Amino acid sequence: MFFKVIALSLLALLPMVNPPTTATLLLGLSKGMSREQIARQVNLTAIYLFVTLCISFFVGSSILELFGISIPGLRLAGGLVIAFIGFRMLFPAPSRPGEGPLNQNIAFVPLTIPSLCGPGTMALVISGAVEISHVPHTISRFPIYAGVVVSFILISLLSWGILKLAGPVCRLLGESGIDAMTRVMGFLLICMGMQFCINGIKEVAQDPVFHGIVATESSALPERARELMGNDIKP
Template sequence: MYFQVVTLALLALLPMVNPPTTATLLLGLSKGMSREHVRQQVNLAAIYLFCSLCICFFIGSSILELFSISIPGLRLAGGLIIGFIGFRMLFPAPTEANNVDINQSIAFVPLTMPSMCGPGTMALVISGAAQIAALPDEYSRFTLYSGMVTAFALMSLISWGVLKLADPVCKVLGATGIDAMTRIMGFLLVCMGMQFCINGIKEVAQDPAFHTQVIQQTTPTTENTPTP
């Protein structure tokens, strides 16, 4: 059962985390940074990813309930962040091109969140935790939880390896290639951010509670209706 949990969780996380997309984002954001600083950010991003996945799995639903945050709200917030970052990459300010902060930290935002551990990944991990909690007592909780944590560690290791490949790609592309890649990735990020927002709005529109609230607000009450 342990190996089944690890395999299934890893296969489910791979398309959601999507490390190659984050590696492309790293190429655009690391322009002007030293290679040592980029390697440090990659190492931190892998650690942050593992911690974020564990937090979402064990206490993610409690945090969302504590602050009354829904999954559609999480998607909308993530979409706005991704769209803002993409817009800055697509249309960089003239001052930013000359004054690059070589010590800028990009490990947590946006590499870990919302790129690798975005709303979709959080929703997947939180729903998986809810499904495990609903299983009968005959299933060993220690085996299930240890399998999930192992899958998170392997996912972080795979992401670390993919992000490490961004450094040799920078050498091949050069300054002109990195600038072109930055603008292309900026456009894709704007599209991804808008798609996240669209998905969040669709989920809100399909929520039965939303329809009930709209009907209650649009239906006139009998108290305000004048009697003949």
């Protein structure tokens, strides 16, 4: 059971996490950073990814219920964040003379959230936790939870190894190549953000609760019209 859970978790999470996409994003955002700064951001990203996956798995559904946040709302918020970052990369602010290298923290946002652990990954992890909670009590849950945590560790290590390759690629591209990569990735991020928003809107439109409210309001209109017409009719 332990190894089966690890294999299934890796197969489900790898396409969602997609570390190569985040590596290209790191290429665009690491312009002006030194090797030490890039290495620090990569190390922090791996740690943040593991912590975020664990939080989403163990208390993610409780946090969403506590604040009344739905998965479509999570997708819309993530899409807006990605689109905002994309605009900043596509149309960067002009650098001032004598301005030093960048010293910003990009490990948590946007590398970990929403790139590596976006709304889709969170929804997958939270739904998996809900499914495990419905496992019969006759089956031991310790190997299941242990397998999930180990898969989170492996995903974080794999992402760390792929992001480490971004440094040599930066030196290979040079300053002009990184600037071009930044603008291309900015445009792609805007497209990704808009797609996240579209998916969130589609989920809201397909929600049975939403359809129930619309149906109730539409069915109440004829009754309200008949009441108004009945009031106007004199005996």
